[in-house]
Amino acid sequence: MLVTLTERYFSDPQWIFERKLDGERCLGFRDGADAGLLSRTGQSLTDTYPEIAEALGGRDCDDFVVDGEIVAFEGTRTSFARLQQRIGIHDPCQARASRVVVTYYEELTQRLDSPVGDHTAGELQERLVDVVADLPADP
Template sequence: MAEEPAPGEDGPPRWLDPMAATLARPDESPSGDWRFERKLDGVRVVAYCDGDHVRLLSRNRIRQEDVYPEVVDALRDGLALPAVVDGEVVAFAGDVTSFELLQQRMHVHDEARSRRSSVPVTYLAFDLLWLAGRDVRSLPWRDRRTLLEQVLEVDEAVRLTEVLEGDPDVLRARARTEGWEGLIAKRADSTYQGRRSRDWLKLKVVREQEMVVVGFTEPSGGRLHLGALLLGYHDGDRLRFGGKVGTGFTAAVLKDLRARLDPLEVAVPPVDDPPREPTAHWVRPELVTQVGFGEWSAAGRLRHPRYKGLREDTDPAAVVREEPPA
């Protein structure tokens, strides 16, 4: 996706493609000049800041200012120069970030989104793309990070990610002990590339996967609204069935999901290989969920998945099975 031109000589660009990390192999340990950050369990947001005017855009260009107004206020006050900052909005449960807790900002009616939520959030900034009329993406990561530290004033709503150094295996062990999702490894001399790159690596401790919602089943027993979500993922030109998830929901989430899914119902399954589900309702593949899981089965389905929340920052067409390169 090509970037759009800047609206004026000194104003920030309208859009810059975010850089994405590549999933590392379980036994892969980067060697050389790398830095590490905690892998965050939140929503990726790029902030376009020009004085009093702040735009927050998700990976799929959805505006986020009404969802996170305190982040807008903090960036407006904390940046003395026009800038484009990359980061992630998170909600903390103790010392770890919680995507489930952040969902309380999403499972609300649209008319309520302009109001501040009782769930506090923090924007954790980790990169600088543009500053005061200059595109800095061609600078090494270490220099962009230094500039970011110089121009961003932090407070409760906006902070910088912690940069970690050391042996990646030792840091992985720390991630397991402290309940992190994993690590992001960044090559210190790497440029900012608006695509997926091996200059950034995901060193995961917990297995997670984005999946497209392709349907749902009717509830049974004492459950209300729906039983399980039917999931899919793209495999080339195919949309394949990837299993179903029936755990991890609250009653409020089940009610909200059913309200979102009913208008999307279709008669024909959107997946090429639909399972036999007597109470299945099929839907247009427009919603994306994040799930934790144990492993993939030989048939390409998730084992022991657990619902973590909807991802409103992900294009359903971009959801594929995430595996490390051979």
């Protein structure tokens, strides 16, 4: 099924609705003093979005993984075209100089029993799926 923009809304208790964020999905992590970002294919995005990696590094918890979306805004809407000006930049200074402000929306936080570096990106994603499956249906 393709996503379709509409002005007509409906509600159904059997459906879960999420705002469409037109950005770059990635995992954010912190393992002790190390914090960073990984793409869905396991490539580092830390130098492309250094301000987000720094924000993750500043958290109180020092061992976590978050699944989220990096977006850029054009007015009040997310703009993938604007975000593309950052995608592919691998130098933190150039990324900051691009003047494209980015935001990271976290979808789930999970504390790990062992350091992030002991897990592959696929294992981390599976772990997040397991956590979602264990969440109560009606919080």
